[in-house]
Amino acid sequence: MNLTLKVWRQKNSDTPGKFVEYNADDISPDMSFLEMLDIVNEGLIKRGEDPIAFDHDCREGICGTCGMMINGVAHGPLGATTTCQLHMRHFKDGQVLTIEPWRARPFPVIRDLVVDRGAFDRVIQAGGFVSARTGGSPDGNAVPIPKPDADLAMDAAACIGCGACVAACKNASAMLFVAAKVSHLNILPQGKAEKDRRTLNMVRAMDEEGFGNCTVMGSCEAVCPKEISLDFISRMNRDYLGALWRSKQ
Amino acid sequence: MKFDAKIPSGPVAQKWSKHRNDIKLVNPANKRKFDVIVVGSGLAGASAAATLSELGYKVKCFCFQDSPRRAHSIAAQGGINAAKNYQNDGDSVYRLFYDTIKGGDFRSREANVYRLAEVSVNIIDQCVAQGVPFAREYSGYLANRSFGGAQVSRTFYARGQTGQQLLLGAYQALEKQIGAGGVKMYPRTEMLDLVLISGHAKGIVVRDLVTGEISSHAADAVVLATGGYGNVFFLSTNAKGCNVTAIWRAYKRGALMANPCFTQIHPTCIPVTGEHQSKLTLMSESLRNDGRVWVPKTAGDHRAPDEIPDEDRDYYLERKYPAYGNLAPRDISSRAAKEVCDEGRGVGPGGRGVYLDFRDAINRAGLNVIRERYGNLFEMYERITGEDAYRAPMRIYPASHYTMGGLWVDYNLMSNIPGLYVLGEANFSDHGANRLGASALMQGLADGYFVLPYTIGDYFATERPQKPSVDHPEFKAVEAEVAERTKKFLSIKGGRTVTEFHRELGKLMWDKCGMARNEAGLKDALEKIPALRQEFWEDVNVLGEGNELNQSLEYAGRVADFMEFGELLVNDALMRDESCGAHFREEHQTSDGEAKRDDEKFSYVAAWEYQGTDKSPILHKEDLVYDEVHLATRSYK
Numbered sequence: 001m002n003l004t005l006k007v008w009r010q011k012n013s014d015t016p017g018k019f020v021e022y023n024a025d026d027i028s029p030d031m032s033f034l035e036m037l038d039i040v041n042e043g044l045i046k047r048g049e050d051p052i053a054f055d056h057d058c059r060e061g062i063c064g065t066c067g068m069m070i071n072g073v074a075h076g077p078l079g080a081t082t083t084c085q086l087h088m089r090h091f092k093d094g095q096v097l098t099i100e101p102w103r104a105r106p107f108p109v110i111r112d113l114v115v116d117r118g119a120f121d122r123v124i125q126a127g128g129f130v131s132a133r134t135g136g137s138p139d140g141n142a143v144p145i146p147k148p149d150a151d152l153a154m155d156a157a158a159c160i161g162c163g164a165c166v167a168a169c170k171n172a173s174a175m176l177f178v179a180a181k182v183s184h185l186n187i188l189p190q191g192k193a194e195k196d197r198r199t200l201n202m203v204r205a206m207d208e209e210g211f212g213n214c215t216v217m218g219s220c221e222a223v224c225p226k227e228i229s230l231d232f233i234s235r236m237n238r239d240y241l242g243a244l245w246r247s248k249q
Numbered sequence: 250m251k252f253d254a255k256i257p258s259g260p261v262a263q264k265w266s267k268h269r270n271d272i273k274l275v276n277p278a279n280k281r282k283f284d285v286i287v288v289g290s291g292l293a294g295a296s297a298a299a300t301l302s303e304l305g306y307k308v309k310c311f312c313f314q315d316s317p318r319r320a321h322s323i324a325a326q327g328g329i330n331a332a333k334n335y336q337n338d339g340d341s342v343y344r345l346f347y348d349t350i351k352g353g354d355f356r357s358r359e360a361n362v363y364r365l366a367e368v369s370v371n372i373i374d375q376c377v378a379q380g381v382p383f384a385r386e387y388s389g390y391l392a393n394r395s396f397g398g399a400q401v402s403r404t405f406y407a408r409g410q411t412g413q414q415l416l417l418g419a420y421q422a423l424e425k426q427i428g429a430g431g432v433k434m435y436p437r438t439e440m441l442d443l444v445l446i447s448g449h450a451k452g453i454v455v456r457d458l459v460t461g462e463i464s465s466h467a468a469d470a471v472v473l474a475t476g477g478y479g480n481v482f483f484l485s486t487n488a489k490g491c492n493v494t495a496i497w498r499a500y501k502r503g504a505l506m507a508n509p510c511f512t513q514i515h516p517t518c519i520p521v522t523g524e525h526q527s528k529l530t531l532m533s534e535s536l537r538n539d540g541r542v543w544v545p546k547t548a549g550d551h552r553a554p555d556e557i558p559d560e561d562r563d564y565y566l567e568r569k570y571p572a573y574g575n576l577a578p579r580d581i582s583s584r585a586a587k588e589v590c591d592e593g594r595g596v597g598p599g600g601r602g603v604y605l606d607f608r609d610a611i612n613r614a615g616l617n618v619i620r621e622r623y624g625n626l627f628e629m630y631e632r633i634t635g636e637d638a639y640r641a642p643m644r645i646y647p648a649s650h651y652t653m654g655g656l657w658v659d660y661n662l663m664s665n666i667p668g669l670y671v672l673g674e675a676n677f678s679d680h681g682a683n684r685l686g687a688s689a690l691m692q693g694l695a696d697g698y699f700v701l702p703y704t705i706g707d708y709f710a711t712e713r714p715q716k717p718s719v720d721h722p723e724f725k726a727v728e729a730e731v732a733e734r735t736k737k738f739l740s741i742k743g744g745r746t747v748t749e750f751h752r753e754l755g756k757l758m759w760d761k762c763g764m765a766r767n768e769a770g771l772k773d774a775l776e777k778i779p780a781l782r783q784e785f786w787e788d789v790n791v792l793g794e795g796n797e798l799n800q801s802l803e804y805a806g807r808v809a810d811f812m813e814f815g816e817l818l819v820n821d822a823l824m825r826d827e828s829c830g831a832h833f834r835e836e837h838q839t840s841d842g843e844a845k846r847d848d849e850k851f852s853y854v855a856a857w858e859y860q861g862t863d864k865s866p867i868l869h870k871e872d873l874v875y876d877e878v879h880l881a882t883r884s885y886k
Binding site: 012031185 | 333391417425793
């Protein structure tokens with residue numbers, strides 16, 4: 001199949017970017033979206049043009065490195081899928097595809113489709129951990145964890161930190177990402193001791209990074225490759241309110 | 250060459266506790282005077298960086314990814330072994346030790362493997378304390394599953410994402426230390442060389458992948474936790490960024506490279522669909538419990554699988570290995586698939602695939618049972634291939650996915666270069682000639698949380714190293730070399746892309762030194778690799794500049810190192826004139842196709858010393874001494 005791509009090209013964070021049109025010819029439906037871009041890049045190099053820069057690594061949907069807006073949708077048209085796991089059979093011959101980087105002020109563009117998601121790491125630094133030093137931990141079975149709690153914590157922990165939630169949100173809110181981490185740790189008994197501190201500090205860090213507010217439209221949940229539920233946002237709001245109230249006491 | 254594994258004396262079960270009591274300590278106030286560089290942020294690197302920082306050392310951690318959370322440990326699915334014996338099924342530290350030694354086909358070091366089994370129990374405790382959401386029983390206690398090569402249930406797991414959850418545990422501990430100012434993190438920064446001063450590892454030279462700036466970092470010790478080299482085959486289950494560069498640079502500075510030919514091939518991966526293929530995806534081996542493996546009896550039979558009647562099908566595993574059938578061991582299944590495809594009977598595009606058919610299982614047990622057992626795997630298969638494996642058989646083919654070889658280390662995980670430590674998949678130490686499932690995660694975390702934090706103190710207390718300034722002439726000289734190399738890549742402006750060269754090298758390595766190897770093929774590869782390498786340096790085309798984000802330039806550096814490393818791998822495979830574990834020399838097999846070891850001649854670790862790119866490396870041998878276990882023929886029948 002043959003496709004027309006309109007790709008965002010931007011030399012670096014200081015230079016304005018623009019859309020450039022490319023043809024992607026003889027694309028096999030068995031290719032992944034990134035393999036299609038590989039082919040386009042090989043052609044560009046042969047013609048002496050700079051290849052399109054994009055982030056990717058594991059190419060099996062778990063590392064969270066890849067991500068781009070495909071026709072305005074984070075990670076493209078297929079639900080519960082990262083860009084690397086999206087295959088070309090979901091597109092039609094002759095289709096025009098607009099490909100952009102994540103668009104959010106806290107994720108500045110580094111080059112072309114590559115953005116800086118360092119803000120996520122800094123939010124984790126504010127409290128996305130259990131302060132358990134290595135060594136001296138009690139036996140793994142010392143504290144039983146009810147299976148439903150363990151399963152719910154796992155649902156939240158499945159987040160791969162790709163940033164699609166932020167990119168999909170009209171306010172560039174990071175609530176789904178932060179709520180997933182806060183919930184994962186707050187649900188487990190090991191995370192309870194630092195629950196209030198964690199919630200308050202991570203929400204503060206999120207605001208300081210410039211992520212917008214949540215208006216519960218659910219775009220984040222719709223594009224999340226790991227189908228993280230909006231419920232975690234409600235849960236974090238509840239934890240936040242409780243923590244705020246207790247901190248005022 | 251001085252070559253001492255420094256294995257403590259005494260019975261194997263007491264070596265580690267004895268050693269911990271014997272080695273010197275650094276007092277808490279002095280720890281902050283020592284700087285440690287950790288390269289890599291996977292399970293081994295992140296756990297080491299976090300733990301060293303908690304102890305008080307000043308740590309700098311480097312990774313080429315945009316965040317330490319992306320390291321390829323994240324992709325491990327199955328689980329992590331630990332000798333907890335929670336199932337009351339007879340497990341013990343000794344059994345985990347023995348299974349690992351046996352699984353490695355008696356080519357690993359006893360003392361290291363015993364220690365690994367010993368600390369495995371602490372790993373689970375540590376991870377639970379960090380909030381890793383392991384699977385639980387309704388009692389609230391930890392759940393286990395069984396895995397290949399073991400007769401007990403000792404594998405802990407978190408859905409199909411155990412690697413991700415363990416890595417997030419280590420990453421969160423690391424981020425906590427970064428936030429507290431104990432670790433300085435350098436993401437999107439690639440180590441391009443190691444700096445030695447008076448024979449000790451004193452720092453690294455790195456390239457900032459965003460700005461292109463080349464700079465030096467000095468320290469009192471350098472820790473490499475940079476993963477495996479499976480991408481030398483181009484197609485593997487490794488992440489695209491996985492590379493050999495850090496350990497190869499260390500090798501070229503004098504570190505010994507051990508057993509590079511021990512590379513593991515996994516039998517159940519989704520096959521290649523065409524030239525565009527960029528990587529391969531693993532499917533859980535558990536599918537072989539209900540799936541039957543077959544190919545058409547005659548080459549060139551292009552009928553759809555459901556139009557081929559049973560009498561025209563060759564269920565070759567059941568035919569050749571009636572006792573084990575479709576559950577024949579990994580290496581045997583992999584080689585058998587290669588054989589039928591070599592005969593022209595492979596299926597699917599390109600003819601490199603075999604059917605894994607669930608028709609009979611569905612007829613016997615019903616669709617719902619099969620869906621319940623393997624639903625997520627069928628879904629993953631459909632996502633990638635667009636095929637419904639409930640209707641038509643899956644197609645599978647073996648792929649490279651783990652490398653047991655790596656830099657040589659002693660019992661303290663220090664290489665032969667003082668002050669250079671190597672952890673996780675990057676070292677050679679624990680898995681011998683073949684790694685058991687669910688043991689890679691265990692080793693990475695054992696090294697980082699529980700071994701290095703003890704042993705590195707001994708080096709500091711004994712040597713009292715002095716951190717040099719990055720203005721030292723050695724740093725300047727290495728920086729200049731790195732800059733020169735970068736310039737060279739950009740100046741060639743040839744006719745072929747880096748990917749084309751990598752693909753050609755990978756195909757050569759896979760054909761001649763993949764699942765099965767023989768003398769003629771290996772010698773042929775030794776002719777072709779230097780020629781390809783020369784062509785690479787004359788005809789590669791790397792566009793753009795050095796002072797910007799330039800992914801082609803990064804890639805060119807990694808492939809250039811694979812071009813050299815591949816030759817060493819083949820040399821090692823040619824030298825090891827026996828079959829053991831994943832290293833299968835066709836000349837050495839039993840009548841039923843099993844690997845035939847030669848303990849008389851090859852019961853040693855092959856550690857290679859660099860002499861120059863176009864010169865033969867020197868082979869050093871570390872004899873493997875077995876006090877605890879008896880060398881036996883590995884049999885799973």
